[in-house]
Amino acid sequence: MSAARYEEYTSDRVLFLALELSASKWKLGTTVGLGQKPREKTVEAGDLDGLMEEIARAKERFGLPAEVRVVSCYEAGRDGFWIHRWLEAQGIENVVIDPASVQVDRRKKRAKTDRLDLGMLVRCLIRWFGGEPKVWSVVQVPRVKDEDDRQLHRELRALKSEQTRHTNRIKGLLISQGVKIPAKAGFVGLLRSCRVWDGSPLPEHLVCRLKREYRRLEIVREQILQIERQRRETLRESQDEKVEKVRQLIRLRGIAHNSSWLFVMEFFGWRQFKNRRQVGSLAGLTPTPFGSGSMDREQGIDKAGNPRIRTMAIEIAWCWLRFQPQSELSLWFQKRFGNGGKRARRIGIVALARRLLVALWRFVDQGIVPEGAILSK
Numbered sequence: 001m002s003a004a005r006y007e008e009y010t011s012d013r014v015l016f017l018a019l020e021l022s023a024s025k026w027k028l029g030t031t032v033g034l035g036q037k038p039r040e041k042t043v044e045a046g047d048l049d050g051l052m053e054e055i056a057r058a059k060e061r062f063g064l065p066a067e068v069r070v071v072s073c074y075e076a077g078r079d080g081f082w083i084h085r086w087l088e089a090q091g092i093e094n095v096v097i098d099p100a101s102v103q104v105d106r107r108k109k110r111a112k113t114d115r116l117d118l119g120m121l122v123r124c125l126i127r128w129f130g131g132e133p134k135v136w137s138v139v140q141v142p143r144v145k146d147e148d149d150r151q152l153h154r155e156l157r158a159l160k161s162e163q164t165r166h167t168n169r170i171k172g173l174l175i176s177q178g179v180k181i182p183a184k185a186g187f188v189g190l191l192r193s194c195r196v197w198d199g200s201p202l203p204e205h206l207v208c209r210l211k212r213e214y215r216r217l218e219i220v221r222e223q224i225l226q227i228e229r230q231r232r233e234t235l236r237e238s239q240d241e242k243v244e245k246v247r248q249l250i251r252l253r254g255i256a257h258n259s260s261w262l263f264v265m266e267f268f269g270w271r272q273f274k275n276r277r278q279v280g281s282l283a284g285l286t287p288t289p290f291g292s293g294s295m296d297r298e299q300g301i302d303k304a305g306n307p308r309i310r311t312m313a314i315e316i317a318w319c320w321l322r323f324q325p326q327s328e329l330s331l332w333f334q335k336r337f338g339n340g341g342k343r344a345r346r347i348g349i350v351a352l353a354r355r356l357l358v359a360l361w362r363f364v365d366q367g368i369v370p371e372g373a374i375l376s377k
Contacts, residue, residue, distance in 0.1 A: 015031075015055070015064055015068055015070045016030065016072075016129070017029070017030050017055065017072035018030075018038075018072065018073055019073070019074035019121075020074070020118045020121065021045070021074055021079050022114070023045060024045055025042050025043070025044065026044070026045050026051065027042050027115070027118050028043065028055075029118040029119065029121065029122045030061075030122075031122055031126070033126065034123065034126050039061055040115065040118060048086065055092075069093070070092045071093045071094075071125065071129055072093070072094045072095075073095045073124075074094070074096060075096075075097055076097065076098060077099065081096065081142070084096050084141050085141075095138050096138070096141055097124075097136045097139060098136065098137040098138075098139055100137075101136045101137035102121070103120075103136075140271060142270055146269065146270040149242065149270075152230065152231060152261075152265075153231075153258075153262050153265055153266075154308075156224065159223055159224050160224065162220050163217065163220045163221060163224065166216055169213055170183045170210060170213050173210060173213070174210070177196050178196060183214060183217060188211055191207050192207075231257065231261065235257070241269075242264050242265065242269035245264045245268060245269060245364050246261050246265075249264065249364060250376075251375045252360075252363070252374075252376075253324060253375070253376055254316070254319045254322065255316060255319070258312075259312050262308060262309070263312070263364075264364070266306060267282070267283075267309055267361075268360070268365065273365070276358040279361050280357065280358065281302075281304075281305060282305045282306060282309075283357055284301060284303040284305030284309075285301050285310060285350065285354040286301060286302055286304075287299075287300070287301060287302075288301065301350060310353075313353040313354070314350060316353070317356050318349060320352070320356055321334075321352075324370075326372050326374075327370055327372035328371035328372045329352060329356055329372075330372075333348055333351075333352045336351075337349075337351075
């Protein structure tokens with residue numbers, strides 16, 4: 001801990017504030033140090049004026065001046081980052097933390113209430129401010145534009161999942177009658193002429209349900225086409241720095257629009273990585289060793305990072321082996337795992353995904369082309 005931080009920490013010139021958020025109530029915990037019991041209050045969810053009033057009362061309760069420094073925290077969740085931005089606008093230093101990184105009791109059964117969670121947050125906040133950075137993981141808050149740029153590909157992913165659900169539901173309803181009809185143009189006409197095993201038409205209510213289900217499927221397909229059209233226009237016309245990075249990634253053979261857009265908008269477009277370890281960790285592709293005494297084993301990847309990036313990185317790793325067979329990464333994979341069985345290759349593809357993600361970061365950030373990779377003209 002620096003001398004300035006220690007002096008400020010021990011002179012009671014900081015008010016620590018922890019927020020436990022829910023849909024209906026916000027619980028507030030305020031204190032000035034580890035030896036002081038937190039002052040706990042509750043306000044209605046979204047009551048910003050009430051929150052500021054409680055902060056002012058806490059300053060009076062602890063005998064602090066009105067202009068005292070306030071440091072706050074809350075867990076990342078459904079409320080997003082607007083509360084963080086509002087707190088920062090009020091002059092309050094706030095951190096958003098990863099809920100999974102907060103230390104908890106390891107007993108098989110442990111008590112858990114909002115009050116207990118609030119006390120834990122307050123204590124961890126004081127320790128973090130006092131110089132323990134690893135007491136929890138702090139979330140990097142995106143700018144409003146960076147957060148908004150993630151909406152397009154996330155909506156597209158959700159729509160494609162919804163399209164699959166509608167298609168499978170139609171197939172399931174039809175197969176229950178022993179019928180197979182492709183869910184494409186002319187589907188409604190085929191329903192009218194369709195016959196079951198004894199030559200009778202499909203039941204009336206089933207036909208009505210299939211028509212409604214197919215209409216929902218058509219709406220989803222139309223929206224998917226609209227989003228893909230919007231993305232193509234953006235890639236063709238936009239001069240935004242992040243779009244330029246997308247175009248740069250597309251130049252690599254084996255990487256197309258979906259993967260390059262996701263990698264940039266979720267990862268490379270706004271996050272600041274210092275080294276390859278941070279890239280692998282944020283993607284959840286880092287190993288998790290378990291060693292105790294003579295026991296030493298590997299538990300696999302931690303899966304603690306961005307699931308969208310992790311899934312796409314593994315998918316692109318398979319594509320990389322196919323479209324970049326002479327690259328250094330592909331040759332490394334073939335030498336290390338090529339002669340193994342299915343399990344070895346599944347393990348190896350995760351290792352390749354981590355290495356490939358690091359190589360793509362260096363390509364986007366520093367312009368270093370992966371060794372042996374082929375660029376499109």
